[in-house]
Amino acid sequence: MPVDTIFWQNGKVRLVDQTLLPSEFKYISCGDVKALWHAIKRLQVRGAPAIGVAGALGVVLGVKDSKAASGAKLAREVGGIARYLGSSRPTAVNLFWALERMRSIAENNSARSPAQIKKILLAEAMKIIAEDKAACRRMAKYGASLIKSGDAILTHCNAGGLATADYGTALGVLFEAKAQGKRIKVYADETRPLLQGARLTTWELMHEGIDTTLICDNMAASLMAKGKIDKVFVGADRIAANGDAANKIGTYGIAVLAKYHRIPFYVVAPLSTIDRGIRTGKDIPIEERAGDEVRALGGRYIAPRRVKVYNPAFDVTPNSLITAIITEKGILKK
Numbered sequence: 185m186p187v188d189t190i191f192w193q194n195g196k197v198r199l200v201d202q203t204l205l206p207s208e209f210k211y212i213s214c215g216d217v218k219a220l221w222h223a224i225k226r227l228q229v230r231g232a233p234a235i236g237v238a239g240a241l242g243v244v245l246g247v248k249d250s251k252a253a254s255g256a257k258l259a260r261e262v263g264g265i266a267r268y269l270g271s272s273r274p275t276a277v278n279l280f281w282a283l284e285r286m287r288s289i290a291e292n293n294s295a296r297s298p299a300q301i302k303k304i305l306l307a308e309a310m311k312i313i314a315e316d317k318a319a320c321r322r323m324a325k326y327g328a329s330l331i332k333s334g335d336a337i338l339t340h341c342n343a344g345g346l347a348t349a350d351y352g353t354a355l356g357v358l359f360e361a362k363a364q365g366k367r368i369k370v371y372a373d374e375t376r377p378l379l380q381g382a383r384l385t386t387w388e389l390m391h392e393g394i395d396t397t398l399i400c401d402n403m404a405a406s407l408m409a410k411g412k413i414d415k416v417f418v419g420a421d422r423i424a425a426n427g428d429a430a431n432k433i434g435t436y437g438i439a440v441l442a443k444y445h446r447i448p449f450y451v452v453a454p455l456s457t458i459d460r461g462i463r464t465g466k467d468i469p470i471e472e473r474a475g476d477e478v479r480a481l482g483g484r485y486i487a488p489r490r491v492k493v494y495n496p497a498f499d500v501t502p503n504s505l506i507t508a509i510i511t512e513k514g515i516l517k518k
């Protein structure tokens with residue numbers, strides 16, 4: 185569903201606090217870069233394109249009250265703010281892509297006054313938002329062409345409106361298929377440990393009136409074996425030059441299952457998610473998160489407090505398991 189996930193309002197960054205959904209739909213304001221850094225780290229704003237937008241708006245926030253005496257000094261400050269924001273989450277390349285856009289536009293305009301550069305930075309952040317919205321719509325059209333009426337689709341994590349500035353990547357495809365009058369059924373993996381599928385994806389799909397069924401992550405295999413899944417659509421956080429794609433932990437397992445059961449496995453992502461500087465998925469940095477995300481559920485411990493935990497937030501699906509990558513420029517097939 186289209187959501188105003190994150191935007192600029194009265195000198196602050198406003199964003200939907202995604203940690204509260206689906207119980208509460210609430211906007212919070214970040215008035216300084218540190219607050220925004222924490223919002224990204226805590227996943228109050230999350231999803232690759234959305235954290236790209238957060239990075240761009242974060243730079244605007246960071247320079248807002250700067251007293252830099254020259255454009256060159258302000259451009260240097262932008263470099264520092266970008267480095268700081270980039271330290272929040274390492275995997276989604278959209279964050280670094282947006283920060284680099286902001287840094288280079290400041291540098292290219294460093295001969296101008298600080299006031300002018302501040303305006304240019306705000307305009308660039310707005311452009312990134314507008315481009316993301318347009319990309320969502322185009323990916324949705326390309327992706328929907330792969331869906332037939334009657335298809336049952338599996339998705340993982342949340343690649344919807346909450347993860348972008350518009351109505352999503354993988355979920356955008358499903359919303360468009362529905363809008364075109366195709367009858368679809370969607371299975372959403374709950375997506376342990378932080379339950380983006382259970383909390384966010386089902387909420388978005390149901391809001392759009394799509395036939396939605398929530399499953400635990402370990403149920404996909406049995407559904408596939410029963411012939412109940414026709415296609416898989418997921419998003420991505422970083423795609424290497426060879427097409428290997430990092431996405432939420434568990435995606436790789438689904439791709440292996442899909443291959444075994446001869447089910448098409450599609451990745452939907454804007455070009456800003458493709459990192460040509462990284463040759464294969466082996467070089468994609470994978471974020472590891474706090475053990476308590478696995479030990480506890482909804483604030484209650486479900487495992488011994490001192491048990492060791494392995495908690496990578498993403499895994500990499502090799503290109504050999506991906507049927508096609510859907511971008512705003514078209515469908516990339518091998």
Ligand code: MRU
Nearest residue numbers: 230231232341343347419420432
């Ligand atoms: O840790 P998250 O919730 O930010 O992870 C998000 C995902 O893995 C999404 O699938 C990905 O960013 C694509 S979003 C359009």
